[in-house]
Amino acid sequence: MEKLVIEGGFPLKGEVKVSGSKNAALPILAAMLLTDEPCVIRNVPKLRDTSTMLKLLRSLGKTVDVIDDKVTILTKGEINYIADYKLVSTMRGSFCVLGPLLGKLKKAKVSLPGGCVIGVRPVDLHLKGIKALGAKLEVDGGYVLATTKGLKGAHIYLGGVFGSSVLATANVMMAAVLAEGETIIESAACEPEIEDLTNCLIAMGAKIEGKGTPRIRITGVKSLHGVSYEIIHDRIEAGTYILLAAMTRSNITIVNGCYQHLMALTDVLEQAGVNVISDGNNVKVKVKGGLQPVSVNTYPYPGFPTDLQAQFMALMAVTPGVSIITDKVYPDRFIHIAELNRMGANIRREGMCSIVQGIPVLKGAPVMASDLRASAALVIAGLAAKGKTEIHRIYHLERGYENLDQKLSMLGAKIRREKE
Numbered sequence: 001m002e003k004l005v006i007e008g009g010f011p012l013k014g015e016v017k018v019s020g021s022k023n024a025a026l027p028i029l030a031a032m033l034l035t036d037e038p039c040v041i042r043n044v045p046k047l048r049d050t051s052t053m054l055k056l057l058r059s060l061g062k063t064v065d066v067i068d069d070k071v072t073i074l075t076k077g078e079i080n081y082i083a084d085y086k087l088v089s090t091m092r093g094s095f096c097v098l099g100p101l102l103g104k105l106k107k108a109k110v111s112l113p114g115g116c117v118i119g120v121r122p123v124d125l126h127l128k129g130i131k132a133l134g135a136k137l138e139v140d141g142g143y144v145l146a147t148t149k150g151l152k153g154a155h156i157y158l159g160g161v162f163g164s165s166v167l168a169t170a171n172v173m174m175a176a177v178l179a180e181g182e183t184i185i186e187s188a189a190c191e192p193e194i195e196d197l198t199n200c201l202i203a204m205g206a207k208i209e210g211k212g213t214p215r216i217r218i219t220g221v222k223s224l225h226g227v228s229y230e231i232i233h234d235r236i237e238a239g240t241y242i243l244l245a246a247m248t249r250s251n252i253t254i255v256n257g258c259y260q261h262l263m264a265l266t267d268v269l270e271q272a273g274v275n276v277i278s279d280g281n282n283v284k285v286k287v288k289g290g291l292q293p294v295s296v297n298t299y300p301y302p303g304f305p306t307d308l309q310a311q312f313m314a315l316m317a318v319t320p321g322v323s324i325i326t327d328k329v330y331p332d333r334f335i336h337i338a339e340l341n342r343m344g345a346n347i348r349r350e351g352m353c354s355i356v357q358g359i360p361v362l363k364g365a366p367v368m369a370s371d372l373r374a375s376a377a378l379v380i381a382g383l384a385a386k387g388k389t390e391i392h393r394i395y396h397l398e399r400g401y402e403n404l405d406q407k408l409s410m411l412g413a414k415i416r417r418e419k420e
């Protein structure tokens with residue numbers, strides 16, 4: 001086990017490169033199950049979660065070769081239809097192999113994913129969509145067994161209590177591309193990662209209209225061919241660096257800064273007095289004077305992303321005044337409050353909201369990483385805080401940020417790994 005030790009309290013400078021998107025890579029790698037032909041996927045970030053997905057593809061019978069950010073996937077023999085518990089339970093994103101396995105093999109047995117610190121994380125919408133396409137479902141021993149004589153297109157409403165679902169949209173799309181007839185998905189997720197998956201499926205020969213919109217229309221085809229595809233960059237990683245720059249008053253350049261996918265964040269930051277500018281590919285952050293508190297609700301895309309909620313809370317923790325933060329996607333995604341308060345922040349829960357009373361500066365302290373994005377919030381808080389911060393259980397970070405400590409050291413951050 002390792003920890004991160006950070007000496008914070010000074011601005012950073014230089015250039016940081018954003019890696020490929022974790023949340024685009026996972027469904028796109030799962031989509032490789034839809035063809036037996038060779039596929040090459042580029043800009044795949046080296047993360048715990050992507051390596052778990054590659055292990056899962058190997059366990060299902062794919063041959064997987066990785067050279068830097070390029071993944072080559074071949075099919076040498078029979079594809080296995082059972083996705084085993086130990087891999088799916090370590091990374092819930094693996095659940096999105098259900099749709100492609102069912103679409104390609106007409107059967108799939110996938111372990112139900114567990115919950116996690118940010119919420120119960122049910123899969124009822126995934127199962128509703130798969131069932132609507134004509135699959136027979138059995139839940140037994142913690143597994144979902146889905147079988148079909150042949151999937152048939154359907155008109156499916158996929159909105160849930162919290163709005164659209166990213167991976168349920170991915171699962172249903174990947175089952176529908178080989179189904180007979182037309183499928184319309186209403187209240188589909190509009191996240192850029194779903195748009196990227198759609199582009200990849202179309203490049204494999206799928207017939208899909210409405211990408212990136214709440215209504216996706218799919219006309220089933222007989223089979224999909226191989227593909228060579230490059231994944232988009234990670235807007236959440238980029239947003240994390242933008243919030244870091246604002247918190248530490250750093251003049252940094254964020255290469256592949258995903259500006260066009262971060263309008264909800266840049267709009268809120270403009271109100272807070274943080275100027276985010278882009279020259280197309282790169283993004284720069286300028287903090288003019290003092291910061292203003294801004295209240296935020298998170299929503300499905302194009303709303304303010306829940307995956308940047310914790311990082312934004314860290315910024316509001318050192319912004320004079322009161323801001324109210326509510327997570328409409330994961331109402332309980334506030335485990336980072338206790339840790340930020342250990343650093344001197346003044347944040348409290350009031351029902352579904354968090355009330356952030358800004359203080360002048362955070363103080364370094366030993367803190368515990370928990371969910372991936374809460375951990376990122378602690379890193380940027382540590383870089384802004386006066387003194388030393390130790391962040392324990394950093395494997396959470398490694399799930400979704402590629403070489404974060406190296407990238408931050410390149411910006412002049414005093415950050416190092418140490419054995420626990």
Ligand code: EPZ
Pocket residue numbers: 022023024026093119120121122123124125126127160161162163164165166167168306307329330372373400
């Ligand atoms: C994806 O998770 C992301 N993960 C999450 O990122 C992200 O926070 C989330 O979308 C929301 O944007 C990946 O893409 C691998 P959802 P997903 O289904 O698809 C409820 C990160 O940090 N819901 O869009 O699992 C659910 O409980 C991770 O990178 C149902 O009720 O999330 C939540 O409240 C964390 N029934 C809301 O919908 C369902 O069947 C949105 O969840 C499915 C979801």
